[in-house]
Amino acid sequence: MDKFINILRKLSDQYASKWLVLLFDLCVVAFTFFIAYIIRFNFIIDFEFNLFFKQIPFVLVAALISFLIVSSHKGVVRFTGAKDIINIIIGINILATILIVTTFLSRKYQFDVVFDIPGSIIYIHLLLNIFFLVGSKFFVKSLYRIIVTDFEEQKSVLIYGAGTSGMITYDAVSNDPKSNIKVVGFLDDNDGKAGKKINLLNVYEPDKITKEFIQKNSIDEVIISIQSIDSNRLLEITSKLFALNLKVKIVPAVQNWIDGDLSIGQIKDINLEDLLGREPINIDNPMLVEEYNNKIILVTGSAGSIGSELVRKLVRYNFQKLILIDNSESPLYDLQQELHQKGITNIECIVADIRNQIRIDNIFNEYKPDIVFHAAAYKHVPLMEHNPYEAVSVNVRGTNNVINLSVKYGVEKFILISTDKAVNPTNVMGATKRIAEMIICYQNTVTTGKTKFIITRFGNVLGSNGSVIPLFKKQIENGGPLTVTHKDIIRYFMTIPEASQLVLEAAAMGLGQEIFVFDMGKPVRILDLAVNMITLSGFRYPEDIDIKITGLRPGEKIFEELLVDGENTKPTYNEKIMIAKCKPLNNLDVKIIIEELCNLGPSTQNIAIVSKIKDIVKEYNPNNSKYDVLNN
Structure with missing residues (x-):
């Protein structure tokens, strides 16, 4: 047979x-x-x-x-x-x-x-x-x-959307001779369509889709085929479908169809980027070509999640030289090999530490960069709570080194990559990043050189090293449970390409003294994110993999913010991007106290270091940590 x-x-x-x-x-x-x-x-x-x-x-x-x-x-x-x-x-x-x-x-x-x-x-x-x-x-x-x-198991699916896009999806599935998909009906929110038939298939109201209905009709998955669907609505729909243990796929936007036609191969599994709670930020700015052509560009922290993606986007332009600095040898080597395989040779990969001022000075002196992207930083909140000296040495003293050298060698633009954790910080990492922002704001008011200082500030990055996504993936691979610190904790999310593109856009748009932030939509509840990841991985919550609430970590907030009190925003030509001006500072006091912080030695007690940080960042309020005593 x-x-x-x-x-x-x-x-x-x-x-x-x-x-x-x-x-x-x-x-x-x-x-x-x-x-x-x-x-x-x-x-x-x-x-x-x-x-x-x-x-x-x-x-x-x-x-x-x-x-x-x-x-x-x-x-x-x-x-x-x-x-x-x-x-x-x-x-x-x-x-x-x-x-x-x-x-x-x-x-x-x-x-x-x-x-x-x-x-x-x-x-x-x-x-x-x-x-x-x-x-x-x-x-x-x-x-x-x-x-x-005939000898393969057929999947019974529902198409969510009984409009034009739904009909095209039905035709794409039905006309593919190798498809093992059987469409058994449509779902639609429009009451006028519910109860009717299309191609002899019933149109159901979404509320009618219960566990009993799914079992009776042996439904395996749902294909969402609604063009220009609001991302918040998409998140709402998928959450309900995931709760019914259904697999969910989505039809891409019509502009992404190959030659204007939809094929079954383009219907993809829904992923975390689709569930950000907002539309993806897409920037197509011809100014970027002029901004980076024939320029010598230096990137610190170039082997990290943001830095490496930033480099991948920069290599699209006709730059004169790209200088990549990182103190992590292996990831920098991997990035170098990746670029060489693409035929990109006008790069220099340098193993160096931004805390070593003489070493960085020699690099600036040799290459004379036109633009500096400063992505190097310590970013892990729990680790920096226990190692405030290291947080200060990299995020403050290292940043200060690169800033001073940018002024000394006449860099055209310096772009600091910051974080929403710098806004009203409750942890050491966020507070040190806020000090880095304050140094930028200080330089904008006192520098007499040509260097323009720009800050980009954004939320959590999906899939970056040490972020919640890789942690959840590893926990799922190990059979669970997934650990969430608080049932109500929420975060803004963006993708690594979005973050990198925003940084490039800020560099081209910035004239100095700006903080670039953008509309990240509604924040995502981490508990919902964990449930969605379990379902996207093909498991059921809580039957297959459970979620454990562990309690807030030291310095962790329930929610993050994007603006400091006193920072007023104004729109840009891109409705998703806003500009805030640096908050006015007492320049002389800031300079003196930051220098005192940078001069603290490794033998200084942690509490003394954090106390000095709090003297600089008045809005810093340690939370759920041993430094809470400083709030009194």
Whole structure:
């Protein structure tokens, strides 16, 4: 049996010759012409066979001409669709027209009886041709689908959206001969559509989809096919479907369809980026080409999540030289090899630590960069709570080193990559990043050089090193449970490409003294994110993998903010991006106290370091940590 199946599948992989298809269609035309005669004479086979056999060659020649005109024989039968059927019908009508015209001329000018075909036979023949030719195409298509899918388990799906996009999705699924998907119905929020039928399939209200309904109809997954769906609405829909243990797929935006047509291969599994709670930020700014062409660009922290993606986007431009600095050897080497494999050689990968001022000075002196992207930082909140000296040494003293050298060597633009944790910080990491911002604001007011200082500030980055996504993935691989610190904790999220693109945009747009923030939509509840990740991984919550609430970590907030009190925003040409001005500071006091902080040695007590940080960042209020005593 298996051998027979394999033979059938091998045969199914072969495409029939177009001339074989044409010959088959002509045979159908001859057969239907015979049937038309029988019908015309009331199924009594006593008509003149000699006349029939004389007319058959003429009919076949007319059919041959008609089919060649419309090229119906060139279609791949297994992929027969609506356009192919229309083409066949046009060819059949051309055939009927030829027969009608020749019959008329034959009767008028007394041509040979071969050309004189009764009108009733022509019309019967026309209808039979439509029925048999179209039917044969769909029969072969169905037979092919049976061969390739009959021995595979079929999936029953619902299409969410009974509009134009839903119909196109239905056609894409139904017309793919290798598809093992069976559409059993539609879902739609429109009350006017609910209860009706489309292509003989029921349209259901979403509220009718219960566990009992799913079990009764053996539903496996739902394909969301709604163009320009609001991301918050998408999050709401998918959360309900996930709760029913259904798999969810989504149809991409129409502008992403290949050559304007949707194929089943483009219907993708829904992912975390689709569930950000906002529309993705897409920036297409021709200013960027002019900004980075023929420039020497230096990136610190270039091997990190943001830094490396920033580099991948920068290599699209015709820069003069790209200087990549990182103190992490292996990731920097990996990035170097990745770029070399793409043929990008005008880069320099340098293992260096931004805390070493002499070493960084030598690099600036050798390469004289035009633009500096400062992505190097310590970012892990729990670790920095226990190691405030290291947080200060990198996030404050290291940043200060790069800033001073940018001024010294006349860098055109310096872009600091900051975080929402710097806003009203409750942890050491966020407070040190806030100090880095304050140094930038200070430089903007005192520098007499040409350097323009710019800050970009954004929320959590999906998939970055040490973020919640890789942690959840690892916990899922280990069978759970997933650990969430608080059931109500919420965070803003963005993708790594979005973060990197924002930084590039800020550099091109910035004139100095700006903090670039952007509309990140509604924050995502981490508990909901954990549940969605479990479901996206093919498991059920809580039956397969559970979630454990562990309690807030030291310095952790329930929610994050994007603006410090006193920072007023104004819009830009991109509605998703806003500009805030640096909060006014007492310049002399800030400079002195930051220098005192940077001069603290490694033997200084943690509490003393954090106390000095709090003296600088007045809005810093340690939370749920041993430094809470400083709030008194």
